[in-house]
Amino acid sequence: MEINVKVSDLSFKYKTTEVLHSISFSLEQGKTYGLIGRNGAGKTTLLSLLASYMEPTSGTITMAGDNPFENRNIMPHVSFIYNPDYSDEYETATNYFEFAERYRPHFDMDYAIELAQRFKLPIDQPLKKLSSGMQSAFHVTLGLASRSPITIFDEAYQGMDAPARELFYQEVIAEQSRYARMMILSTHLVSEMDYLFDHVLILDRGSLLIDEPYDVMVNRGATITGPANDVDTFVSGMTTLHTDQLGTTKAVTVFKDLNEQEKREAEEMGLDVGPVSLQDLFIHLTEEED
Amino acid sequence: MSHTFHDKKPIFQQIKEKVEDQIVNDQLKEHDQIPSTTQMVQFYKVNHLTIAKGMNLLVDEGIIYKKRGVGMFVEEGAKEKLMHQRKEAFADNYVIPMIQEADKLGLTERDIINLIKEMKGRGPDGD
């Protein structure tokens, strides 16, 4: 089923605070989206709106052309995976899997069991007894095995150790090649996960700052390094995101897709032009002004 | 560490060169299937758009070919083509920088040739 998402002019107010301001974007099947933002940027609010956990204050969300809220043809196809508090949960992973198998149209039990084994997840213990890393592994398993056309992971890696996170990333890639769907991964661990994204959404204090394909996004920045005066001359007129100086050497991160001519100019001036990682772009774009 | 990348060249270029190296080294022979984009993403931890960019260049240059729904394979004569390209680039990439550096240091042609003979006499000791 092709469920594409269109969000128009979406705002959400909680009491008197506006958590999201007039956000618009669209999402397609078969792509992995990185939703990046600092803590409190509104990521979880946006995702719970997509998951029909609540309704927007204004603006619209459409999935497959319809409002997903209370829509029984759409809600079963949207999985929202986050880390809830399981300190009182006596149910086991197996209980949850069986339930998901009953209510999630694409849930694959064999795959869930296989993943659980690979995560070394004890599936017959009450969830409250699992470590936080294991609880996250359980969630990720539930999300991947549900094979929902729209799968949302909200910082689902929390508490997982490096090998478990690695396994999660590898499975995201493998699943996208086996059963392509729409995956939305929200994170602030950008450097670790950026290679998974087809498309990047950067949320900053409730506004959508960036909505671009990954490759376009990372080409949008460059680091110019060289003698301070020359660097200053070269970057004048460009949007600079960050400046570092060591003695007379200066490194400036610019937010601009340099064309061939500019690259040649830089080379002739004896300046080094380096790429900028998504992580750096994210940090510099969302820095608080002092 | 075949896994890591440096900052000097775009990563898609470096990925492309890794495949080329394998062809030149005979690790991949004519009509051998090369790893899928997904496998390369998992192995190199590089975005699939980046991998695809590198592979598309190889397709354009006639080094590999794609079979729809099957995968990517080494083109006939790919190795010869690469060897030829690399020989042509050898002067630019290695000899000219060497001469420039030698000039700075005041080394004569004879010094350079002697150095080369000396190094070759020691035999290959890695790269």
Place this chain on the structure above:
Amino acid sequence: MHDNTPSIRSKVATDLFWTQLKWTFWFVPIVLISYPVLTFFFAEVQELELTFLSFLFQPAKIYMLVLGIFSIFAFFPYYVKNGVTRKDYFTGSALAAAVLAVTIVLLSVIIMIILQLIGNWTAYSPGTEHLPFLQMSSKWVFPAVVVTCIILSYYIGGWMIALGFYRFGGWGVLLFILIGLLYLSAIDLLWEERPTLPVPDFLPAAAPTFSLGVSLICNLVLIIAGLFLLFRIIRRARIKLD
């Protein structure tokens, strides 16, 4: 996209019914065990000579109230998080609650009959008196229908209190506890002619006595009104991320 409406609703109804039935299989036997025990130890209970159905009546009200509260806190968010719409959850769980109420009453009627049969052949003599308001011409059909309606209403009362809490918080909690208590008191007044829960003074001390038919109709109206109110509240409830 095929319309899978009936299957989702009936799945929800079936699943909730079975889960709650499992607990009921604990609840009813515990009441059954305490029936002769209490009769033995407490003279007042013995004097009343209550039938099992009448004996079960008060515990069943509380049991259903607790299940109603539980339905909102434990099941409702869980189902919606698994892609079930609030409306489908509501319909399915209302159906499950109704079937559960009928099942509890049927179980107790069956137990009541078995106890009487045992009484016929052994020295054991079970109580044969219904609670005063259940004493009617019919030995068990009408009492069973009445008890079913009342305990279902208590389930709805539990829902009201919990849903007010879940959806509104703050003052809504107090408001819905009040609405819930008034609702349940109305049910009690309708049948037992006295509220079992504390009610404000403005209600008449002695409630009028209604005929069986009027009480039954009023109770059904209250059930429908309660469900309607709950439906309005639940369909926009925000699912909490905890």
